[in-house]
Amino acid sequence: MNHARRTTATLTAALTAGTLVLAGCASPAEPGAAEGSVTLDYWLWDANQLPAYQRCADAFEEENPDLQVRISQYGYDDYWRKLTAAFVAGAGPDVFTDHLTQYPGFAQKGLLRDLNTLDATADVDYGEFQEGLPDLWVGQDGGQYGMPKDFDTVALFYDTNVIEEAGLGPEDLEGLDWDPQDGGSFEKLLAHLTVDENGVRGDEEGFDPDNVAVYGLASNGAGGTAGQTTWSWLAGATGWKFTDKDVWGTEYHFDDPRVQDSLEWLFGLVEKGYMAPFEEVGTEPNPQQALGSGRAAISANGSWMLGTYANLEGVDLGIASLPSGPVGHPVSMYNGLADSISAQSEDPEEAARWVEFLGSDDCQRIVGEAGVVFPARPAGTEAAVEAFAERGLDVSVFTDLVEDGNTLYFPVTDSFGSIEAIVQPIMDEIYIGDRDVSTLTEVNDRINGLLR
Known part of the structure; x- marks a missing residue:
């Protein structure tokens, strides 16, 4: 989707x-x-x-x-x-x-x-x-x-085997909090789940961020204008919104410090060694493969990927809620x-x-x-919840977001294609480390000019 x-x-x-x-x-x-x-x-x-x-x-x-x-x-x-x-x-x-x-x-x-x-x-x-x-x-x-x-909404997929190897259980992935300043308990979890080539974890002395065997968080790439599974759930948890209106916005908000701080935190995980660098994942990231191969411990992805993750060979799949942000609860993009x-x-x-x-x-x-x-429709949603339950999957973390109203709408605006053509390569450069997030302020003026 x-x-x-x-x-x-x-x-x-x-x-x-x-x-x-x-x-x-x-x-x-x-x-x-x-x-x-x-x-x-x-x-x-x-x-x-x-x-x-x-x-x-x-x-x-x-x-x-x-x-x-x-x-x-x-x-x-x-x-x-x-x-x-x-x-x-x-x-x-x-x-x-x-x-x-x-x-x-x-x-x-x-x-x-x-x-x-x-x-x-x-x-x-x-x-x-x-x-x-x-x-x-x-x-x-x-x-x-x-x-x-x-x-669709977004949640965290993980392999319970990997979590247990780290001395944790599914309960340790519940009730996580996050903020763009220090990453909260979510970053602490990612650090612990990250393991370098010598078996040293990211929260242990001697960890080598340049030689990582298992990343705490699977990369979804740079995310482009919408960042649906990449960064929207982080920025949204600060109270930020894409545009001035939920539908047919006339002004984007990439100049807001909240989204810029969220992006700086996310891509800052690369230097810390908790997420793969751009050079490894490129423009076609495959987070489900990273989880399935043991290259990453946690993967944020959308509900439409449930079947793909459930079919990963050798993975005992678990699903956890996104971490709560400064607004006091998790926030997911709501797309349809x-x-x-x-x-x-x-x-x-x-x-x-x-x-x-x-x-x-x-x-x-x-x-x-x-x-x-x-x-x-609710009747169809209920049928899907039951179908997933028959496969042993509790998908309530996806539906609770909608029922609780903890969602962020996909940006619906004019000229989305032209805006994406501008924003995507710039997001790539931010991920790579060639561009500072503050330059999004100038970019914001440019893309808003397309809506006037």
Whole structure:
């Protein structure tokens, strides 16, 4: 649900450069479909969710014999490239999984249908979704450009075997506190879990930070504009917010000392030896592999990665809450995907029937029962919690954040792709150590200039 960094800028450029054809993108009926039926093309990128959505399509077709759903799944990077090309050619899908970094540009270019204007989706009660998710998909014109499908938050993954080797237990990972000045009990934990090549721990005399065998914290890279799993949960715990408004902010806050201090603390872990340097992880970090290989003791990551971490061979998985920050509690980014209808669809009303079903309790329960993500409706969320519990995973640390309101919204603004193109390389330089965090003040003026 993240992965926005590398594709956003190129997608924006392609859509700006290309001629946007609003010709229809209807597809011929599927072989064996009822005569006169309409086939709707639906695109998604997560292979792990494909089986569940196929079951949703089967249930939908049973209730709607005049409609067929053809699902196409592409890898994340290919997904956005193909979608861009399809939009330019006027041959995109009727319905597709959308991301908060992408939809503002799509909507402004007239590529999305306002769900409020279509019969099947006009009367949806958005109050029945998890609080706040529908608001993220309301455009500046008041149109609803996405039907919420799921949500995610962030927590700490760890291997209980590694924790026990350090003389600790799961209880030692609960109730942690953090602040950007000295790192609190969270930094003390990371120090103890870090081990150099000679077996000396990071909180012991003689520790060598230049030759580390096990890092206390797995690196998620520099994080870019959103820092979803990297640094947003740290900065958010200080009371900082990305922009002046939760949705459609007009002013970023990278000049705030709270975010700058949070970044300085995080990337300062490299010099202390508690987190891998940029040179080791590069622009494509793999924190789950670091945990699975024993290269790192703790990995902060999103709930959509639950299945990946649970399947790590030889890992006895544990999940802990993020540390509480200066605000007195943990804070996680709250992100959510949605299903959008292309303005190029020749069958928008039929597409709206499919989207309405995608956002229904029936489909969201099916998705929840697959135990991959947390669907956007409470019924689907509960089904997912039960599915994870059957696999021995207590996922309450993810859902408690939402129930308690301890969340930070993903930044929804104009020009996100252009802003990311500016911020990402600068964050990389800060991680490397070639740039001081204070230069973000100047960068903040530059990116805010794009919003004026």
